[in-house]
Amino acid sequence: MISEQSWDEIKESLKVGTKLKGVVTKHFPFGIFVFLPHIEFTGIVQIPDFKDEGHMTPSDYPAVGSSVNVVVLAFKEAGQQIWLSMKPSQLNQSK
Structure with a gap:
């Protein structure tokens, strides 16, 4: 789902640790998809990546x-x- 930027340009502009704001687009048993408007790309948040402690279930999305x-x-x-x-x-901890 890359629009005007290539995959390599997206990786170069974002960097691991970059903080972004996005919009939840879909729920799945394994996590959610988040649309990142400024790069027009959708990323994935998997269940282990929601909370520091405790359990996460799809009903908590x-x-x-x-x-x-x-x-x-x-x-x-x-x-x-x-x-x-x-x-x-x-x-x-992010920028």
């Missing part, structure tokens, strides 16, 4: 359409995926 703060965790080359985190400890 933020609502589709809600705005969320996320941090870039990693880039997965296969499938060109951006893995994101919503953990408070990582949000507090």
Whole structure:
């Protein structure tokens, strides 16, 4: 879902640890998809990347359409995926 930027340009502009604001677009049993408007790309927050402590279930997900703060965790080359985190400890340490 890359628009005007190439995958390499997205990886170069974001960097691991970058804090972003996005919009929840879909729920799945393994996590949520978050649209990142300024790069027009959708990233993934998996269940282990929501909370520092405690259990997360799909019933705890933020609502589709809600705005969320996320941090870039990693880039997965296969499938060109951006893995994101919503953990408070990582949000507090990010730029």
